[in-house]
Amino acid sequence: MKKFSILIAGGGSTFTPGIILMLLDNLDKFPIRQIKMYDNDTERQAKIGDACAILLKERAPEIEFSYSTKPEEAFTDIDFVMAHIRVGKYPMRELDEKIPLKHGVVGQETCGPGGVAYGMRSIGGVIELIDYMEKYSPNAWMLNYSNPAAIVAEATRRLKPNSKVLNICDMPIGIEVRMAEILGLDSRKDMDIMYYGLNHFGWWKSIKDKAGNDLMPILKEHVAKHGYVEKKGDSQHTDASWCDTFAKAKDVFAIDPTTLPNTYLKYYLFPDYVVEHSNKEYTRANEVMDGREKFVFGECDKIVKNKTSNNTELHIDEHASYIVDLARAIAFNTKEKMLLIVENNGAIVNFDPTAMVEIPCIVGNAGPEPLVIGAIPQFQKGLMEQQVSVEKLTVEAWIEGSYQKLWQALTMSKTVPSASIAKAILDDLIEANKGYWPELK
Ligand SMILES: NC(=O)c1ccc[n+]([C@@H]2O[C@H](COP(=O)([O-])OP(=O)(O)OC[C@H]3O[C@@H](n4cnc5c(N)ncnc54)[C@H](O)[C@@H]3O)[C@@H](O)[C@H]2O)c1
């Protein structure tokens, strides 16, 4: 079996050790000869890289390992780039969340004004990674997790239409794991699903077991009472904000009981509730900096200090399993059905063919083949038309350097109550993002 060479771009990410552990756990299904890491923050990269070097030497010494901040060194001789960069890192996420909240508007990493601000920073960073990949390893594929995935995907559609880039999100997977637990199934893969929407903005329209039996009624009964809260919790999602998000799905479901919702819809359908329940001084970015970031970097420091990864508490990330499945689908033409963010192109028949939608695709070595969804109901269509316009206007604003279009994007967001509030938020975001955004005229 061929052995692959992987580059993790955004190697200093808190998710990198979890991805490495997942890759090691799957070597029988996805053999690897080389792992490299790339980041533009030398110190952050070295902390994660030095720990992963020890871990790999102990657990898979046959795999060549290196990390670098030099694009040519990092991107040469690569089959798959697994990308998860955060341009501006957590301090900028904190501002994305706190600036809108100051104006009484939802402050969230990927939704509303925070998502638009993050998108304006991410586009350039992700396009730069694609350029490096195409220059130094022109046959490679990029599996891109970098957020906000909806805006990044639209930017890749506009600016890199022929590139081998697949934009992905693991929120539906995380929810499907919960659904499987609610149903008492061993694995989410025991379910056959149909899902449609935009990234962080979608609905399950059908969930069956492998024999074709409808599982929606049992799930709906549970979600109507408890949202996506199930008995068994996981460590990341015991944080207060995540618990609230999974519980709030109950109210989101009530609006359209014919489908099951993505948790992120709470930010668009209950923005007043979200603002009321937000702490303007301590947002999710603070929770992550005090929690996951301290934990991951603390564990990496311990590995380096002890010169061994024995007894480390670093663990496999659930979200990493999806990226391995996707790489396998391309490498071995597995034709697995996977949710990807792809150009609509008629899959949702009554929706903009140029929209980047999140829908099931059959993935093989030629890339994704989107499945036909058919027509979607008026409620979803209306919401999606408004939200996709926010995403498209943001990308146009980035390409054209247009203040006007970014103001329109923020005004269009369902989370923002008026054009004047949109303008006030925009002016604060411009100030905070100097050096990250293109200059707007
Ligand atoms: N799509 C999904 O469902 C999903 C799931 C989880 C995380 N994510 C995304 O993964 C990313 C990483 O998340 P995290 O919380 O671990 O963030 P993090 O801040 O811990 O890591 C991001 C890393 O990217 C690096 N970086 C920033 N700009 C860069 C550039 N231009 N070139 C190279 N490296 C750069 C930073 O130095 C940092 O080390 C974020 O974009 C996050 O939103 C997406």
Ligand SMILES: O=P(O)(O)OC[C@H]1O[C@H](O[C@H]2[C@H](O)[C@@H](O)[C@@H](O)O[C@@H]2CO)[C@H](O)[C@@H](O)[C@@H]1O
């Ligand atoms: O607030 P954070 O940084 O903890 O998480 C934000 C991300 O949340 C989603 O990803 C989850 C995923 O749903 C879950 O299953 C698990 O693997 O953790 C992921 C990271 O928290 C979302 O899909 C991402 O886009 C967000 O960045």
Ligand SMILES: [Mn+2]
């Ligand atoms: Mn996501």
